Amino acid sequence: MLIKGYGVRRLAVVATNLVTAATVFSTLALAKGACDSPIYCQGDLLHAVQMAKLFPDDKTFVDKPTLKPPTQVLANFAQIGGANASRDDLAKFVGENFGQEGSELKPVDLTELDANPPFLNNVSNPILRAFGQTVNGYWSTLIREQDYSVLCDGCVSSMLSLKYHFVVPGGRFRETYYWDTYFTIEGMLRSGLKDMTRSNIRDLLALVDFHGFVPNGARVYYLDRSQPPMLTLMVKLYYEHTGDAAFVAEALPLLQKEHAYWQANHSVNVTKPDDSGIVQLSRYIVDTDQPRPESYTTDYDLAHNATTDPAAQAGIYADMATGAESGWDYSTRWVKNPSAPIDRLLYGIRTRQVIPVELNAILYQVENTLADFVTIANCSSSPTATDYKELAQARRNAMYAMFYDQPSGLFFDYFLDERQRSTILSPAALWPYWSFGPEETSASHDGGSWAKTAFSPVSRILGKSPGGFPATLYNSGQQWDYPSVWPPLQYVLMQAALTTGHADLAAQLAQKFVESVFCAWYNTGGSIPGMLEKLPNTTDSGHMFEKFDSTQIGKEGGGGEYTVQAGFGWTNGVLIWTLDMFGKSLAPPACPGTPLGAGVATTASATPNSGSSTSTPPLPSSSSPPAIMTTSAS
Numbered sequence: 222m223l224i225k226g227y228g229v230r231r232l233a234v235v236a237t238n239l240v241t242a243a244t245v246f247s248t249l250a251l252a253k254g255a256c257d258s259p260i261y262c263q264g265d266l267l268h269a270v271q272m273a274k275l276f277p278d279d280k281t282f283v284d285k286p287t288l289k290p291p292t293q294v295l296a297n298f299a300q301i302g303g304a305n306a307s308r309d310d311l312a313k314f315v316g317e318n319f320g321q322e323g324s325e326l327k328p329v330d331l332t333e334l335d336a337n338p339p340f341l342n343n344v345s346n347p348i349l350r351a352f353g354q355t356v357n358g359y360w361s362t363l364i365r366e367q368d369y370s371v372l373c374d375g376c377v378s379s380m381l382s383l384k385y386h387f388v389v390p391g392g393r394f395r396e397t398y399y400w401d402t403y404f405t406i407e408g409m410l411r412s413g414l415k416d417m418t419r420s421n422i423r424d425l426l427a428l429v430d431f432h433g434f435v436p437n438g439a440r441v442y443y444l445d446r447s448q449p450p451m452l453t454l455m456v457k458l459y460y461e462h463t464g465d466a467a468f469v470a471e472a473l474p475l476l477q478k479e480h481a482y483w484q485a486n487h488s489v490n491v492t493k494p495d496d497s498g499i500v501q502l503s504r505y506i507v508d509t510d511q512p513r514p515e516s517y518t519t520d521y522d523l524a525h526n527a528t529t530d531p532a533a534q535a536g537i538y539a540d541m542a543t544g545a546e547s548g549w550d551y552s553t554r555w556v557k558n559p560s561a562p563i564d565r566l567l568y569g570i571r572t573r574q575v576i577p578v579e580l581n582a583i584l585y586q587v588e589n590t591l592a593d594f595v596t597i598a599n600c601s602s603s604p605t606a607t608d609y610k611e612l613a614q615a616r617r618n619a620m621y622a623m624f625y626d627q628p629s630g631l632f633f634d635y636f637l638d639e640r641q642r643s644t645i646l647s648p649a650a651l652w653p654y655w656s657f658g659p660e661e662t663s664a665s666h667d668g669g670s671w672a673k674t675a676f677s678p679v680s681r682i683l684g685k686s687p688g689g690f691p692a693t694l695y696n697s698g699q700q701w702d703y704p705s706v707w708p709p710l711q712y713v714l715m716q717a718a719l720t721t722g723h724a725d726l727a728a729q730l731a732q733k734f735v736e737s738v739f740c741a742w743y744n745t746g747g748s749i750p751g752m753l754e755k756l757p758n759t760t761d762s763g764h765m766f767e768k769f770d771s772t773q774i775g776k777e778g779g780g781g782e783y784t785v786q787a788g789f790g791w792t793n794g795v796l797i798w799t800l801d802m803f804g805k806s807l808a809p810p811a812c813p814g815t816p817l818g819a820g821v822a823t824t825a826s827a828t829p830n831s832g833s834s835t836s837t838p839p840l841p842s843s844s845s846p847p848a849i850m851t852t853s854a855s
């Protein structure tokens with residue numbers, strides 16, 4: 222927690238004071254919340270303010286710094302009646318005791334930013350090149366540092382103290398997020414922001430040092446969970462762009478510490494389907510019995526509508542937090558009945574019972590990368606490079622045993638409670654093809670028959686999806702389902718397609734992604750001086766959305782518990798990466814219903830600029846694409 226007048230090392234003392242305050246002022250016993258704070262994580266004050274619904278978005282309150290020291294804030298809360306305070310008194314109390322959310326952050330001077338970075342030379346189309354240059358300029362709106370001076374002495378903010386500069390996603394996401402940062406720095410590194418990237422990685426490493434893991438985001442209310450563990454892969458990206466072996470050596474002990482945390486806290490032993498033995502894999506799992514503070518009423522209402530049993534309600538809180546840890550909050554991947562009515566879909570949430578494909582694919586990459594880093598750092602490490610290679614190999618074998626569906630060549634999640642694989646198709650089913658690498662995927666398993674089958678549904682679904690590849694085929698109303706198109710998932714699919722020699726498919730994914738991002742920006746007032754006029758009737762100046770809609774080109778995504786956000790870190794990062802990789806042969810963007818409408822663009826026959834495999838196996842002739850499954854609103 223960011224506390225005026227306290228260094229990071231003194232926070233434990235402050236936390237203890239807050240716990241003392243909690244026991245004085247709260248009638249609730251201390252629960253298993255994200256942290257002990259009686260303001261930001263659990264207790265009567267949080268419950269009363271959030272349930273009063275003072276703000277449309279629950280995250281607003283927990284992002285507000287205090288205007289008084291916490292003991293004073295808690296005393297003022299007690300004075301208005303505590304848990305029994307009226308809504309009007311609560312509104313006045315919040316106004317008098319809390320400041321503006323985000324006020325403890327300030328912009329950073331980006332002297333390092335290259336206004337004409339080399340990736341622009343890889344973009345042939347003039348409009349896309351100019352768009353790339355515009356997006357390159359957006360980093361200044363997203364890179365931030367903390368400003369302690371705005372807080373009064375002894376006042377607190379829910380921000381975790383960070384020493385360096387960091388990138389935020391944008392909109393309501395005012396703090397750095399764990400897995401977002403991987404996709405964001407793919408762009409930052411190409412914009413010349415190498416020192417800034419190293420700073421951001423150092424902040425994440427410091428979180429591992431202090432907390433033992435990287436929290437979901439840099440807020441105290443995220444301290445009960447992490448996110449897809451991609452820190453080692455961030456250091457790998459940085460190393461590939463800089464050759465900075467000294468930084469690899471600096472980071473290695475903390476990367477090893479983070480890996481050990483995941484092994485100790487997220488491993489699960491599971492019996493193979495044919496009962497021939499036990500394998501170890503990893504799952505997301507959060508130990509809490511409280512609503513997520515930033516989505517308090519969503520979780521509270523869900524749990525209380527679903528059941529009156531307190532133990533079952535606690536289970537729902539834990540599964541919701543676990544869903545947030547996965548980064549896919551929320552998706553039919555995590556529920557018992559994906560066809561359940563929309564308003565009851567999450568009654569069946571069971572995230573802790575799912576062994577997810579992509580988490581294991583990520584950890585496989587992490588283990589191989591750690592092996593390489595031990596060699597690069599040239600240190601006597603325990604575990605050794607060989608140990609990490611063996612872990613990766615064992616994980617790969619376990620993934621084939623538990624996830625691999627031989628007829629389709631796809632990898633599906635495994636349900637611990639049902640002892641069977643999921644059938645839900647999502648980009649996660651292809652993630653191992655990126656992680657395993659070209660040699661591995663072609664040499665092993667089925668003599669390469671994967672090539673004939675695995676990418677065929679991707680190709681068919683993409684053919685029917687103008688705006689990009691959806692998260693799943695279930696139209697559930699949740700944001701990590703149909704028809705949401707998420708930039709990180711387009712990136713993974715492009716990488717998987719490139720890795721396995723499906724260059725044409727990768728290029729189609731690239732064309733659709735770039736078109737979606739560009740047209741959504743253009744439709745919301747984006748313009749390029751001397752080249753592209755702002756559309757009439759637009760008042761804004763172009764939004765970079767966090768997600769898009771697979772059914773239409775240039776439409777932002779929706780669904781889930783908050784309104785779609787703009788900014789946006791991973792969109793900008795993946796856009797710049799895609800332009801760099803595919804920009805030489807991307808067709809001009811065609812945005813329906815605008816002067817750049819259909820007819821201007823030609824069908825993409827793009828090839829990657831670099832880094833793809835050499836041969837493209839023919840795709841099988843397509844049958845009808847899998848149907849879109851609809852969950853009904855009842």
Ligand SMILES: OC[C@H]1O[C@H](O[C@H]2O[C@H](CO)[C@@H](O)[C@H](O)[C@H]2O)[C@H](O)[C@@H](O)[C@@H]1O
Binds near residue numbers: 280513515551
């Ligand atoms: O406030 C609701 C949830 O919001 C976050 O999740 C979404 O935004 C993140 C930042 O871009 C992204 O990492 C995540 O994949 C999105 O689903 C947050 O991470 C959740 O913990 C939070 O409950």
